[in-house]
Amino acid sequence: MSEAVLDAEAIAHKREHPARAAVRRLLHHKLFMTGLLLFGVVAGIGIAAPWITDIDPQRLSMRNKFLPPDENWVFGTDNFGRSLWSRVVWGAQLSMIIGASVVALNAVFGTLIGAAAGYFRRLDNALMRVNDALMAFPAILLAIAVTSVLGPSTLNVILALSIVYIPRTARIVRSSVIVLREMEYVQAAVAAGAGHWRILRHHILPNAMAPMIVQLSFLFAYAVLSEATLSFLGVGAVPPTPTWGNIMAEGRDFLREAPWIITIPGVMLMITVMGLNLLGDGLRDVLDPRLRIQQ
Amino acid sequence: MIGVAFRRLLSAIPVLLIVSLISFGLMRLIPGDPAAAIAGVSATPAQIEQLRRDLGLDEPIYLQLIDYYRGLAQGDLGRSLLLGTGVFAATMERLPVTIGLSLYAMVFTLLIGIASGIIAALRQNTWIDQAAMMFAMIGISVPNFFLGLLMIILFAVHLGWLPSGGYVPFSDDPVGWLRSLAMPAFSLALLQAGLLARITRSSMLEVLRQDYIRTARAKGLSQRKVVLKHALSNALIPIVTVVGIIVSLLLSGAVVTEALFSIPGMGQLLTQAVLNRDYPMVQGGLLLVTTFLVMVNITVDVLYAVLDPRVRYE
Numbered sequence: 001m002s003e004a005v006l007d008a009e010a011i012a013h014k015r016e017h018p019a020r021a022a023v024r025r026l027l028h029h030k031l032f033m034t035g036l037l038l039f040g041v042v043a044g045i046g047i048a049a050p051w052i053t054d055i056d057p058q059r060l061s062m063r064n065k066f067l068p069p070d071e072n073w074v075f076g077t078d079n080f081g082r083s084l085w086s087r088v089v090w091g092a093q094l095s096m097i098i099g100a101s102v103v104a105l106n107a108v109f110g111t112l113i114g115a116a117a118g119y120f121r122r123l124d125n126a127l128m129r130v131n132d133a134l135m136a137f138p139a140i141l142l143a144i145a146v147t148s149v150l151g152p153s154t155l156n157v158i159l160a161l162s163i164v165y166i167p168r169t170a171r172i173v174r175s176s177v178i179v180l181r182e183m184e185y186v187q188a189a190v191a192a193g194a195g196h197w198r199i200l201r202h203h204i205l206p207n208a209m210a211p212m213i214v215q216l217s218f219l220f221a222y223a224v225l226s227e228a229t230l231s232f233l234g235v236g237a238v239p240p241t242p243t244w245g246n247i248m249a250e251g252r253d254f255l256r257e258a259p260w261i262i263t264i265p266g267v268m269l270m271i272t273v274m275g276l277n278l279l280g281d282g283l284r285d286v287l288d289p290r291l292r293i294q295q
Numbered sequence: 296m297i298g299v300a301f302r303r304l305l306s307a308i309p310v311l312l313i314v315s316l317i318s319f320g321l322m323r324l325i326p327g328d329p330a331a332a333i334a335g336v337s338a339t340p341a342q343i344e345q346l347r348r349d350l351g352l353d354e355p356i357y358l359q360l361i362d363y364y365r366g367l368a369q370g371d372l373g374r375s376l377l378l379g380t381g382v383f384a385a386t387m388e389r390l391p392v393t394i395g396l397s398l399y400a401m402v403f404t405l406l407i408g409i410a411s412g413i414i415a416a417l418r419q420n421t422w423i424d425q426a427a428m429m430f431a432m433i434g435i436s437v438p439n440f441f442l443g444l445l446m447i448i449l450f451a452v453h454l455g456w457l458p459s460g461g462y463v464p465f466s467d468d469p470v471g472w473l474r475s476l477a478m479p480a481f482s483l484a485l486l487q488a489g490l491l492a493r494i495t496r497s498s499m500l501e502v503l504r505q506d507y508i509r510t511a512r513a514k515g516l517s518q519r520k521v522v523l524k525h526a527l528s529n530a531l532i533p534i535v536t537v538v539g540i541i542v543s544l545l546l547s548g549a550v551v552t553e554a555l556f557s558i559p560g561m562g563q564l565l566t567q568a569v570l571n572r573d574y575p576m577v578q579g580g581l582l583l584v585t586t587f588l589v590m591v592n593i594t595v596d597v598l599y600a601v602l603d604p605r606v607r608y609e
Contacts, residue, residue: 133313137585138547141565145581148569149325225438229551232440233566248444252555255448266441274436 025286032282038275042268046092057086057242066258076260078250087242088265094243095224095272098158102223103216105162106169111212113166114173115200119181128174134167143226147235154237157230161223172215176208210287217283221276228269244269299600303593311589318582319363322574323356333376333572350575372579377571382579385564390587393553393560395465396483397545399476403484404491404541409534411488412495417522419500427492434489440551443482447555450478460557479556483548487541494537499530532603539592546584 016024026032045052060080069076075084117127134142146160180186181204189199230236231245239246244265251261325332330347338346347353350373351362366372372382415427451459457478463471502508503526511525550562557563561584568576 129309130313132310133317136310136314136589137317137581138543138550138588140547140550141562141581141584144550144566144569145321145577148572148574148577149321151326221436228438229440233551233554235566235569248441252444255444256452259448262441262444266438266444269441270433270437273438274432277432277436 035278046096110169113170118174118177217280373575399480407488408491416499431489431492
């Protein structure tokens with residue numbers, strides 16, 4: 001590409017709204033689009049669950065146990081003759097619900113705590129010490145301990161994973177806010193008599209969003225993965241709830257006779273996590289070039 | 296260096312204090328009556344009362360807290376309800392198994408991660424680079440227990456090369472230890488290896504652009520010498536900072552790896568404790584593992600200051 005063309009492009013971009021420019025660059029980012037496709041397929045399956053399954057994921061049928069995948073049973077059946085297609089599809093829905101809930105709670109509370117710590121210096125020390133302490137625990141161990149205290153259920157898994165990951169999100173928001181607070185345009189707003197709320201809402205937080213959005217896409221992946229891990233260990237949503245981790249935990253005893261029971265949800269899990277990782281890498285390249293992994 | 300160590304130790308005090316408070320609070324946050332929840336549904340009221348007294352839950356909360364810290368100061372973290380032994384002793388028995396597994400996994404992590412990162416950087420934008428980064432992406436995306444299950448199907452069920460689980464202590468039979476932990480360590484390592492490969496690659500690319508590398512090339516040094524002596528030693532410095540994160544990830548990952556391969560380590564101890572509502576074990580074990588992790592991070596920071604003198608003056 002010649003320099004003249006680059007210049008012309010640069011000028012054209014100047015007029016574009018930054019959000020539009022970001023979307024346009026994302027649409028041309030191959031890895032981001034691959035990630036979006038992978039994640040989109042899983043999310044789509046999860047959303048469409050009621051329409052694309054006709055068998056209750058919990059219906060037992062001992063006559064049909066251990067059937068390998070064929071034209072009648074797309075994903076085969078498990079040790080209780082339950083349709084693995086139904087279970088995996090409903091499991092996708094549960095993974096999406098848990099991932100999205102953890103991300104939403106992180107977006108709200110991570111921003112609140114991070115903004116408070118970064119903007120109000122007096123709160124910083126106290127908030128960040130608690131934050132550091134929560135981050136010092138190995139993630140899965142803390143999640144296990146919290147679910148054990150609250151009792152195993154889908155809602156409590158969401159709460160536990162939020163407690164584990166909100167400190168990490170808050171730290172990222174805080175570090176952007178600390179930098180932005182010292183910017184000249186923020187000082188100008190202070191001088192013009194703007195209140196704290198207005199400064200945070202209009203001047204600081206919109207500019208602190210990029211790193212957080214990147215973080216949230218990776219967080220979605222961690223949340224889905226951690227939920228599967230918790231149910232695999234038997235401390236997540238209670239069986240026979242069809243979660244990928246539960247299905248894999250049950251399939252573990254039948255590795256020899258029915259390897260598809262663990263392979264299919266495992267591959268789904270991997271596709272989801274890889275899709276989100278690619279998506280996150282793409283978002284980081286476009287939204288937060290400072291953190292860009294060199295190409 | 297001593298200054299860095301001292302400052303880091305000081306800053307760890309409030310963190311450990313809050314960590315211990317959170318551990319203390321855990322059992323008391325059980326909704327409803329903690330003693331009844333721990334005793335289980337089949338317990339009689341008398342048994343629940345007995346348990347409440349044994350755990351000190353009948354005392355006012357500030358007395359419980361004073362007792363808790365007095366115990367901590369004496370190395371007494373309470374008694375496991377399930378095992379009947381002290382929490383500290385149970386942890387000290389199991390933690391070495393997990394540390395052994397983590398070190399084994401660390402060897403895989405460093406070998407695979409650093410080697411593929413360097414190769415990818417040296418062959419930037421070729422198919423080798425792309426293949427290495429694809430491999431790294433798979434590494435960070437495949438759940439370690441799924442990889443472990445696949446390895447069991449292949450190497451234990453079909454080929455019969457390795458045991459599908461179980462643990463041989465190193466002191467009994469070093470070769471048996473290596474064999475019994477080969478699959479667990481590898482499946483545990485792949486995530487961190489993928490992360491490390493990406494970090495090594497970008498750190499290496501950064502260094503290879505520096506003037507002193509050009510100078511080294513210009514004075515006629517071989518590629519091998521430039522890479523190994525000049526580039527790598529500088530590229531590895533930022534990698535040291537992620538060792539703490541890697542250890543944390545390994546300890547987290549070990550929980551599920553140990554459950555999968557029936558390895559009697561810390562992760563299995565804590566999972567069993569959780570499943571059996573052995574809360575003294577959960578809170579004490581959590582506190583000890585986290586303290587261990589904080590100590591690892593301090594060591595890493597001090598090491599970083601030794602390797603990179605610039606850090607000392609910050």
